[in-house]
Amino acid sequence: MLKVTVNRETCEGYANCVRAAPDVFDLDDDDLVVLKQDEPPDAQLSRVRRATYDCPTESISFTDDGEALEGT
């Protein structure tokens, strides 16, 4: 099972995560990342991974069945 976490302290609102996984990530009115779902279906794995890689501030991490991938 996927579990996604975001760090709004380090987020600078590039929205690259929205580009990579629009069903999982969005920006709020302050242009900071918010999760549309924090446990997305497994089909989203490659998109979530891509969002993690594409974040210039390394503000996204996720676990896949407990296996971590933080930033890059």
Place this chain on the structure above:
Amino acid sequence: MRRDVVIVGGGLAAVRTAQALRDLRFEGSILLVSDEDRLPYDRPPLSKDYLLGRAGDDDICLLGAERVGELDVELRLGRPAVRLDREARRVTLAGDGDVEYEQLVVATGARANRLPALDGLAGIVYLRTAGDARALRDALAERPRVGIVGGGFIGLEVASVARQLGCEVTVIEMAPAPLAVVLGTELGSFVQEWHEGQGVVFRCGSVVTGARGDGRLEELVLACGTTVPADVAIVGVGVTPNVDWLDGSGLDVHRGVLCDAHGRTSDPAVFGVGDATCRHIDGQCRVSGHWTAATDHADMVASLIVGEAVDDSFAQEGYFWSDQFGSRLQFAGTVGADPQLSVASGAIPDRAFVALLGEPDRATAVFAMNSPREFMRTSLALRR
């Protein structure tokens, strides 16, 4: 020892290829060969926070020693590739030593174009590596008069940093306005006025033909005969792919090593990623030297190597961003000369807007300033 995959290059495209292979559960041996003698790092900050001194070496690290171990990737640093023998499936490295591969990924990136007319004086800077950026950061600390040759994104980012550090800055651009080649003259003129408001001086429609000084740069000479006083000049006039080492290999090289949309070359054992490549898609030669494109390419090539279906949904999008004077600029798509401009949200004078660019009846690109959420929504809609 023959490695299963040899990646030649040490930048983002090279690192992402190794990561994508492991993400796809590739279990073979991976060797990454880089001409730089330091661990791979991220380049966008080199003309932004790293140059400004707000980010250090740790902040730009792409692949720390610990991650290298976790990825189980062998690194060979400070070793430029000089020749490719496809028949023997062997890459010759400078100094001594060859490496042999089952599959090869060309990820040697690009270098800044040089202006030979400026050679021979201290103070002429080409910004591509972390070492270049550190040297420029030290030079800017002396508050020199700065000349920027080329009003593209690199030039304007450096102009922004140099102004913030208190330098006098003059941008010399061949086109009628900065960024006009990418955004058209109308938006280019807006960008110019915005920068002028921050104290940047522009000499548009001008070409630098030489430089004068006594050992050190003192002034840049323009084609019209006038001069621009400068102690330091940053030259940002495009890049050349690092593919010289492929001479004689028989691989097709055009504006980079020639690949199909997914990164295959004419040799089934050789793939290409990132700035070293060009792609022939629908009869057009495309070069995409952008940050996310490197990862797009890496994902596709890793899928080819492990034999999985390729997801090319991002591949032709041409997305990039720029940070200047605390503002965020974002662009996606492609435009021809003098594109039609329409504002989709916000207002240009407010410096918070999303603009559509393209043909009169069809937008082909999106440009935004300080509107990341609307930018992504608009560009995702355009992609569909």
